[in-house]
Amino acid sequence: MASTATTKRSNLYEWFKTITFYEILVGMKATLSHLLHYRPVTVQYPHEKRTLPDNYRGMLALLRYDDGTEKCVGCDLCEAACPSRVIRVVSAEVPGEPTKRYSKEYYMDMTRCLFCGMCVDACPVDALGMTREFEWAVYDKRQLHLNKQQLLAIGDRSFPVREKRLELQHPNVAFFNVAFKHVPPKPD
Amino acid sequence: MTEFGLRLAISLTQIAAVMGIVVITVLILTLAERKVLGWMQDRMGPMEVGPYGILQPFADAIKLFFKEDIIPAGANKFLFTVAPILCLIPAFIGFAVIPWGPNQTFEVNGITVRPFVISDINIGILYILAFASLGAYGIILGGWASNSKYSLLGGLRSAAQIISYELNVGLSIVGVLILAGSLSLVKITDAQAGGFWNWYLFALPAPQIFAFVVYVISSVAETNRVPFDLPEAESELVAGFFTEYSGLRFAFFFLAEYANMVLVSCVAAALFLGGWNAPYPGTILALIGLPSLAWVENIMWFAVKTYSFLFLFFWLRATLPRLRYDQLMRFGWKVMLPIALGNIVVTSLAVFFYQQMK
Secondary structure, three states: HHHHHHHHHHHHHHHHHHOHHHHHHHHHHHHHHHHHHHOOOOOOOOOOOOOHHHOOOOOEEEEEEEEOOOOOOOOOOHHHHHHOOOOEEEEEEEEEEEEEEEEEEEEEOOOOOOOOOOHHHHHHOOOEOOOOOOOOOOHHHHHEEEEEHHHHHHHHHHHOOOOOOHHOOOOOOOOOOOOOOOOOOOOO | OHHHHHHHHHHHHHHHHHHHHHHOOOHHHHHHHHHHHHOOOOOOOOOOOOHHOOHHHHHHHHHHHHHHOOOOOOOHHHHHHHHHHHHHHHHHHHHHOOOOOOOOOOEEEEEEEOOOOOOOOOHHHHHHHHHHHHHHHHHHHHHOOOOHHHHHHHHHHHHHHHHHHHHHHHHHHOOOOOOOOOOHHHHHHHOOOHHHOOOOOOOOOOOOHHHHHHHHHHHHHHHOOOOOOOOOOOOOOOOOHHHOOOOHHHHHHHHHHHHHHHHHHHEEEEEEEEOOOOOOOOOHHHHHHOOOHOOOOOOHHHHHHHHHHHHHHHHHHHHOOOOOOHHHHHHHHHHHHHHHHHHHHHHHHHHHHHHOOO
């Protein structure tokens, strides 16, 4: 008996809610409170930009040591690691130094890059870096086919502080691809 | 002859002034809607053109003016051209009978001029309702003439919508007409003078609160606004009945929609909220010794009422999702129509017994 009375009362309550548009008014209160406590979450993008995190994965770049020599040793590991076949390395021997190699040519097709960062992880000498550049919209797709000079230029402007050469950082450790003084230079 | 010329000149001036005010209001509304909607959704709205984006309406107008005017292949050229005009004219023509300010007159060379109403015809409200219904033909014809499935669906939905709201608009107004005993908007507004307790929303013997709610809901449906924007439903029908329109013709539809919003807001203010009457008896300016400037205060009150009504449109748009059209029709026929009819019965009984008691 008591339960039917409560259902009756709750039915009446629901009916009252319906005729006073209670649910709609709750929604309108929510929108109005957003209007009164106006805190926009948008950023006026070209005028103000977000501060990007340090590990942001933006445009790829080739890096140099602090003496201006290229870090890349032409090992092709980035090419092997890349899932989208962005990278193409043409490796060559450094003239006159048979133990050293370098990338004679280095191409990146940035139209295909998905910015996974696997090439950066794969690089044994940290020659690749991801910058915080992301505004790479161009009118011609072919402008996104970058060569070595362009990639080095990106690295130069994005990483002004460069590392020392590896053998100078760790004087007692032997390194891959570092010239051995006792090996005579290759005759031409 | 000179008298006729003078009359013509005065009328044309009034018409130009009213049209100008309406177009300026529409310009303000397009910006205000985007801004208010943005603020309610934690966005900023347009910010690029001018400081805080206040010149956006002009940029939009210039863009629409210079856009290519396309008539799609297979469209009925005549109806396609006529439809936007058929939509725009009824939206603007209703403003002729809206009283913007007090019913005062002055004389120019023996001609009586009423500055705040273009023409006070004795069937004012019927005239507005009649032309508002004609506006829907523009939508239906535009949807049909475009030769596009989306446009056609938008037009059909408009036809379904018109039969569910039109009746309720008319019936919800009847209570006010019984109370006022007149169809002229000037007389209806005059009858509500002397404080907010005389507005027909609250007035004894029969407060028109239910009629007001029915009118508000129906007028939202009449102007094709969210939550009743079925004819243009951009998430379902691309843009509904004006999918194929571009450039100036699109601008006409756009202008008509906003002008219609202003019109229904003005009618709501005039019928239910006392029109240009202040919510207190008389005016403050008359009280402090400037009775000749009282019209400024009155017009300000009319603007306040109209704009708060327009704000309600934006507010609803920011809050509510769209109805299906079977829901709209069921709501129109099974809920609003009985309420409007019941309101008429209650109002007429109340007025009858009120007069008996006197």
